[in-house]
Amino acid sequence: MKNLIIGDTNLEVSEIGLGCMRITELQDKKEVRNLIDTAMDQGIDFFDHADIYDGGHAEEVFGEVVEPAMRQNMIIQSKCGIIPGKAYDFSKEHILRSVEESLKRLRTDYLDILLLHRPDTLMEPEEVAEAFELLEKSGKVRYFGVSNQNSMQIELLNKYCGNRIKINQLQFSIAHCDIVDSGLNVNVHSEAGANRDGSILEYCRLKDITIQAWSPFQYGMFEGVFLNNEKFPKLNKLVDELAEKYQVTNNAIAVAWILRHPARIQPIVGTTNKNRLTDICKASEVKLTREEWYALYMAAGKVLP
Numbered sequence: 001m002k003n004l005i006i007g008d009t010n011l012e013v014s015e016i017g018l019g020c021m022r023i024t025e026l027q028d029k030k031e032v033r034n035l036i037d038t039a040m041d042q043g044i045d046f047f048d049h050a051d052i053y054d055g056g057h058a059e060e061v062f063g064e065v066v067e068p069a070m071r072q073n074m075i076i077q078s079k080c081g082i083i084p085g086k087a088y089d090f091s092k093e094h095i096l097r098s099v100e101e102s103l104k105r106l107r108t109d110y111l112d113i114l115l116l117h118r119p120d121t122l123m124e125p126e127e128v129a130e131a132f133e134l135l136e137k138s139g140k141v142r143y144f145g146v147s148n149q150n151s152m153q154i155e156l157l158n159k160y161c162g163n164r165i166k167i168n169q170l171q172f173s174i175a176h177c178d179i180v181d182s183g184l185n186v187n188v189h190s191e192a193g194a195n196r197d198g199s200i201l202e203y204c205r206l207k208d209i210t211i212q213a214w215s216p217f218q219y220g221m222f223e224g225v226f227l228n229n230e231k232f233p234k235l236n237k238l239v240d241e242l243a244e245k246y247q248v249t250n251n252a253i254a255v256a257w258i259l260r261h262p263a264r265i266q267p268i269v270g271t272t273n274k275n276r277l278t279d280i281c282k283a284s285e286v287k288l289t290r291e292e293w294y295a296l297y298m299a300a301g302k303v304l305p
Contacts, residue, residue, distance in 0.1 A: 001043025002284045004264050007166035008208035009143060011112070013075050015259060015284060017046035018277070019214065019270035021053045024061055026272055033065040038274040040073070042281040048212075048268045049106070050079035050117055051098050056105055063107035071108055078102045079117035079147055079169075088120035095131040099140055114141045115169060116157075118148045125160035132161050145169070145209075151198035154209070168204055169212040172265065174235065174257050175219035175226040175300045179211075188305045205263050213258050216267045217251065226300070227251060235299040242292060248282045253296075255283035260293050 004015045018039045023032050036047075049059050059078065066074070080098035081090050099114060114135065116128070135141040145167025146154060158165050170179060179201040185193035204211050217225040219232075226232045227239065227250050239250045246253070251271075258267045271277050288296075298304065 001281060004210070004266060006113070006143065006210050009166055011075070011143060013046045013266070014044045015264075015266055016044055016255065016281060017048050017077075017212065017266055017268045018044050019048045019268040020058050020062055021050070021270055022058075022272050024054045024057050029061060029065050031272075032061055035272060035274050035277065036062075036065065038277055040070075042278055043284070044277075044281065045073060046075045046077070046266070048077050049102070050082075050115075051102050052079075052082050052084055052117070056101065059102055059105035063105050066107070068107075075112045076106060076108060077113035077115065077167075078106070078111055079115040081117040081120060088118055088122075090116055090120040090123040090128050092127040092131040095128065096134065099135060103140065110139055111141045113143045113145060113167060115145045115147045115167060116149075119146075119150075119153050123157075125157050128157060129160040129162070132164055136164075143167075147214075149200075150196075151200050151203035154203070154207070158207075165209060167210050167212055168200065169214055169268070170200065171215050171218070171221075172211070172213035172258060173216045173218055173226070174254060174296055175232065176215070177297070177300075177302075180261075180297070181302065184302075185305050190305075192302070193305075201263060211263055211265045213265050213267045214270075216258055216269060217254055227254060232300065235296065235301075238296055238299045242288070242296075246286045248286060249276075249279040251276060251280050252283040252286060253288075255280055256286040256288055257293060257296050259283055259286075260288045 002015045003012050005012055026032050081088055083089055132144055143166050144164045147169040154165050181192040182195040217227055219226045239253050242253045243250045255267050258265050269280050
C-alpha cells in the first residue's frame with residue numbers, strides 16, 4: 001500500500017482509507033475486528049467515521065473492538081455537523097459536544113482529523129474558529145477539514161480558521177465525476193460544462209487540500225453501484241478488460257482510476273467484506289495509462305469536447 005501526505009501537513013496516511021459507516025451491518029464484533037485487522041494487514045491505517053453513522057453506534061463498535069495498543073498505528077477521522085433530517089449545525093457548542101461524544105464512543109483521547117459534515121448555511125466562521133482552536137490546544141483534534149464544500153465555502157472558513165482546512169471529502173467515481181466534467185468542458189454550453197462547485201478540484205490542488213473520494217463505486221446520489229450494472233455495459237466491459245490485463249478485480253480498477261489522478265485523491269472505501277477489501281487494495285499497485293483513464297471516463301457515457 002502506497003502512502004500520501006494530507007494537504008501541506010506532515011501527516012502520512014495510506015492512500016486508501018476504510019469507511020466505517022456500515023460496520024454495524026456485520027454479524028458480530030468479531031467480524032468487525034477481522035475487517036479492521038484485514039485493512040491493517042493490507043497497509044490501510046486510515047479509518048473514516050462520522051457521528052451520525054448508525055446513530056453513533058458505528059463509532060461505538062469500533063471503539064469496543066480496537067485495543068489501546070492498536071491506536072498508535074491508526075489514523076482516525078470523524079465528522080460532525082449533521083442533525084439528520086432536521087438541520088446542519090456548525091456552532092461552537094455543537095462541534096465541541098460532538099467531538100466529546102465521538103471520543104467517548106471511539107474510546108480514544110484524540111481524533112487525528114475532524115471534518116465538518118456538509119455545509120451549514122447558518123455557519124458563523126468565528127465560532128468554528130473558536131471551536132477548532134480549543135480542540136487543537138487541548139490535543140483532542142490534530143487536523144481539520146470539511147466534506148462536500150465548494151471553494152468559496154472553504155475560503156470563508158479558512159479566513160477565520162487560520163488555513164486549518166486540510167481535507168475536502170467529495171463524492172467521486174468513474175460514474176460520478178462532476179468535479180472533472182466541468183474542468184474538461186470549459187467554455188462549452190452543455191450540462192457537463194456547468195460549474196457548480198467553484199472549480200473545487202483545481203482549487204484544492206492550488207491550496208494543498210487533500211480530496212477524499214467517498215462512494216467510489218456509486219453513481220448518482222446513492223442510486224447504486226456501477227460495477228456489474230447493466231446500465232453501464234460499455235464501462236463494465238472495459239473495466240473487466242483492464243482487470244484482466246492488470247490481474248486484479250474490477251473494484252481495484254475502479255479505485256485505480258481515482259488514484260491515477262495527479263491530485264492525489266484518497267478513496268474512502270466502505271466495503272465490509274474482508275476479501276473484497278483485499279482485492280480493492282491491489283489498486284495501489286496499478287497505474288493506469290493516460291489513454292486507459294480517458295477511455296474509462298468516456299465509457300461511462302462522457303464525451304470529450
